[in-house]
Amino acid sequence: MPPPVLEVSHLAKSYGDFRAVNDLSFEIGAGEVFGFLGANGAGKTTTLRMILGLMPSDAGVVRLFGEPWARPLLRRIGYLPEERGLYRRMKAAEAVAFFARLKGLDGRTARRRAVDLLERLGLGEVVDRRVENLSRGMAQKVQLAAAIAHGPELLILDEPFSGLDPLNQQLIEGIFRGEAAAGRAIVFSTHTMQQAERLCRRVLILKGGAKAFEGSVEEARRLLPRRVRLEAPADLSFLARLPGVSALEAPGDGRRGWEAVLTSGTEPGALLAACVERGVIPTRFDSSEPTLHEVFVAVVGAEGQDLPTDEAA
Amino acid sequence: MNDILIIARRELLQYVRTRGFVLTLLFIPAWILLAGLLHGGSPETQPPRPFAVIDRAGGFTDAVDRSLVAGMSQALTEKKRFTLSRVQAPDDLVSAADAGDKRVLASYLRGQRPVFSGEGPVALFALAVIPKDFSAQHPEIDYWSANQTDPVVEEFLRHALADELKARALAKAGIDAKTLDSILATNVNVAHFDPAIAAPGGEVTALDRLRIQFPFVIAVLMLLAILSIASTLLMAVIEEKSSRVIEMILASISPGRLMAGKLIGAGGAAVIMMAGWTLGGSGAATIVSATTPLQTIEALAAAHALSDAPAMALCFICGLAIHTTVFLGVGATARSFQEAQSFLGPLMLLMFGPLGFLLTVLKEPNGFVATLLSFSPLHAPFFLMVRLPQHPPLATTLLAFLWMLISTAGLVRLMVYGFARNILRTDRSPRLLLALQRLLRGRA
Numbered sequence: 001m002p003p004p005v006l007e008v009s010h011l012a013k014s015y016g017d018f019r020a021v022n023d024l025s026f027e028i029g030a031g032e033v034f035g036f037l038g039a040n041g042a043g044k045t046t047t048l049r050m051i052l053g054l055m056p057s058d059a060g061v062v063r064l065f066g067e068p069w070a071r072p073l074l075r076r077i078g079y080l081p082e083e084r085g086l087y088r089r090m091k092a093a094e095a096v097a098f099f100a101r102l103k104g105l106d107g108r109t110a111r112r113r114a115v116d117l118l119e120r121l122g123l124g125e126v127v128d129r130r131v132e133n134l135s136r137g138m139a140q141k142v143q144l145a146a147a148i149a150h151g152p153e154l155l156i157l158d159e160p161f162s163g164l165d166p167l168n169q170q171l172i173e174g175i176f177r178g179e180a181a182a183g184r185a186i187v188f189s190t191h192t193m194q195q196a197e198r199l200c201r202r203v204l205i206l207k208g209g210a211k212a213f214e215g216s217v218e219e220a221r222r223l224l225p226r227r228v229r230l231e232a233p234a235d236l237s238f239l240a241r242l243p244g245v246s247a248l249e250a251p252g253d254g255r256r257g258w259e260a261v262l263t264s265g266t267e268p269g270a271l272l273a274a275c276v277e278r279g280v281i282p283t284r285f286d287s288s289e290p291t292l293h294e295v296f297v298a299v300v301g302a303e304g305q306d307l308p309t310d311e312a313a
Numbered sequence: 314m315n316d317i318l319i320i321a322r323r324e325l326l327q328y329v330r331t332r333g334f335v336l337t338l339l340f341i342p343a344w345i346l347l348a349g350l351l352h353g354g355s356p357e358t359q360p361p362r363p364f365a366v367i368d369r370a371g372g373f374t375d376a377v378d379r380s381l382v383a384g385m386s387q388a389l390t391e392k393k394r395f396t397l398s399r400v401q402a403p404d405d406l407v408s409a410a411d412a413g414d415k416r417v418l419a420s421y422l423r424g425q426r427p428v429f430s431g432e433g434p435v436a437l438f439a440l441a442v443i444p445k446d447f448s449a450q451h452p453e454i455d456y457w458s459a460n461q462t463d464p465v466v467e468e469f470l471r472h473a474l475a476d477e478l479k480a481r482a483l484a485k486a487g488i489d490a491k492t493l494d495s496i497l498a499t500n501v502n503v504a505h506f507d508p509a510i511a512a513p514g515g516e517v518t519a520l521d522r523l524r525i526q527f528p529f530v531i532a533v534l535m536l537l538a539i540l541s542i543a544s545t546l547l548m549a550v551i552e553e554k555s556s557r558v559i560e561m562i563l564a565s566i567s568p569g570r571l572m573a574g575k576l577i578g579a580g581g582a583a584v585i586m587m588a589g590w591t592l593g594g595s596g597a598a599t600i601v602s603a604t605t606p607l608q609t610i611e612a613l614a615a616a617h618a619l620s621d622a623p624a625m626a627l628c629f630i631c632g633l634a635i636h637t638t639v640f641l642g643v644g645a646t647a648r649s650f651q652e653a654q655s656f657l658g659p660l661m662l663l664m665f666g667p668l669g670f671l672l673t674v675l676k677e678p679n680g681f682v683a684t685l686l687s688f689s690p691l692h693a694p695f696f697l698m699v700r701l702p703q704h705p706p707l708a709t710t711l712l713a714f715l716w717m718l719i720s721t722a723g724l725v726r727l728m729v730y731g732f733a734r735n736i737l738r739t740d741r742s743p744r745l746l747l748a749l750q751r752l753l754r755g756r757a
Binding site for chain 1: 316319320323327330552553555556557558560561562563564565566567737
């Protein structure tokens, strides 16, 4: 079995009395897209920076590609920081090639890859345009290209979708899927749960610097009970007595219908069968799994709050 | 390509691609050209200085004219333009001088009314009024001019009239005219000797002076190059920091290697700048003084001015390393250019203020100030460079060089440490003391 691409063990970091990251451990395998989720100030950026050696950790170990952390291994990593920035006076392709060369590509290959990648990202016409003359979205895609042009085995992307319009988000998602299919591991932090839901096989939710959840998206969904929403021209309070229904809320408080909370393993169809048995035909029957967004809100709760400085990010 | 060289190349291109760099390159040659044209390199550009003399005492106008002829003859020999000429004072000017009528005097001396020379109407530069009682006992004249900063006419008149007074006194004492001319033509030539000069007899020649002045010129050029590069370097670091490009770079290479690349890039820019100045300056000198660059190189070679080149190169490398790393270190502590500027002033004074003593050290190369500043970590490269051709004491010089190498290494190491510690910081702006504290000891 190949070693994990990234292995983080008991990582910790404090700023004075504030514990930004607390005993955090996780690992990522090749070809995996891993969502790193958490509220603002949960410790996502701090963790990613420690993985990259941009910031020393107080405790813990980072292993890359099965080896202890060493700077030369960073050449096999692509990084997109949360706050975007490029040299303003560089041309788009020049900027991408510059970072690819720093990662070890020769000049000619770096330039060729830069142009290819920019064309794939829909920026073929601006390869020779200065960064300062690009729109924000374009510059962001150039920076993404700079992160992946050298063909890294591990991609660390801090909020890669922020500031992009839906079409560009879709384009980037496609690129990520392609990279993952090529065997590259991707770790990305995001606040947009829909993207994590669509892209990730596994997610990690950070709360106050510590791991609150780690597992597959399905496992995350199972953290919350399944809910069934029904509307019918009759009293459905009998549903509360059914086995597998842990709670039932009547219409009101903004709800138009009834809402039943099911215990784990209960099939929603049982509620529909009970209604039919009583001669009640629901005008609406809606049974959906909890979304990652709901799981995130439930797990992180109200404690995740913005912190005053980026030190705490 | 090595990652340090990739950074160095980018840094170098960052400097040389700017309009400011091209303008800076043109600065020295343009200055030489301008200075040459304005101060005697091209005689045609020197302003004429026609003056008038009102001689109440009598006989002194002839003495002034004789001096003018002698001056013209000397200028002809030296292939220089003689800009002095005496014109006849118009009657109304004479009356105005008698009456002290400043309105009329001003109208002539400010060029509103012309006087007439052999070349036609010209603006009067000065008017000298020699009083009736002008003599060795009362050697005072009135000198009128709208330009009191140009001393040429005044100096000329002073010497011409003093010579005439001396001549009259000697003639009165019975000295015949021939002896008198011989006495007045007497001059003293001074031959310069220095026991440190290797040539037999130890006579100091123009080439020896060139050898002494050459490192001084290089030190000044080095200072100008560092001053030109420092602000660009500082702005580049702050731009990288504020735009967060620095994170992407440091996710690839270490802060030490990044700084090394920046240092090499800045060094390359400084070398190009100095080479450009030297070549451009030689070109400009060719235009204004008819000395070709080849002749300049031959003169430098003949003066053995290049024999100190290895030691000068060492001073150059140390000076550049010290100053660029200090600016990089300061840039790393600041969040914006405005912030950096707040402690840039004191820093500039600290780093460049003592360099005002360069001229003093050139004149007194082995004095207390020179010795002291040769051991100053921030300034030693400049002062040692200037002292090199002037035979400083061997033991203290070796010690100063050793100290320069050690202090440069220590300072660079300290700055790399501060740079690495602070470059990713973006929290609130540091106060000066806090910034210095951070720079010196870093803070995780």
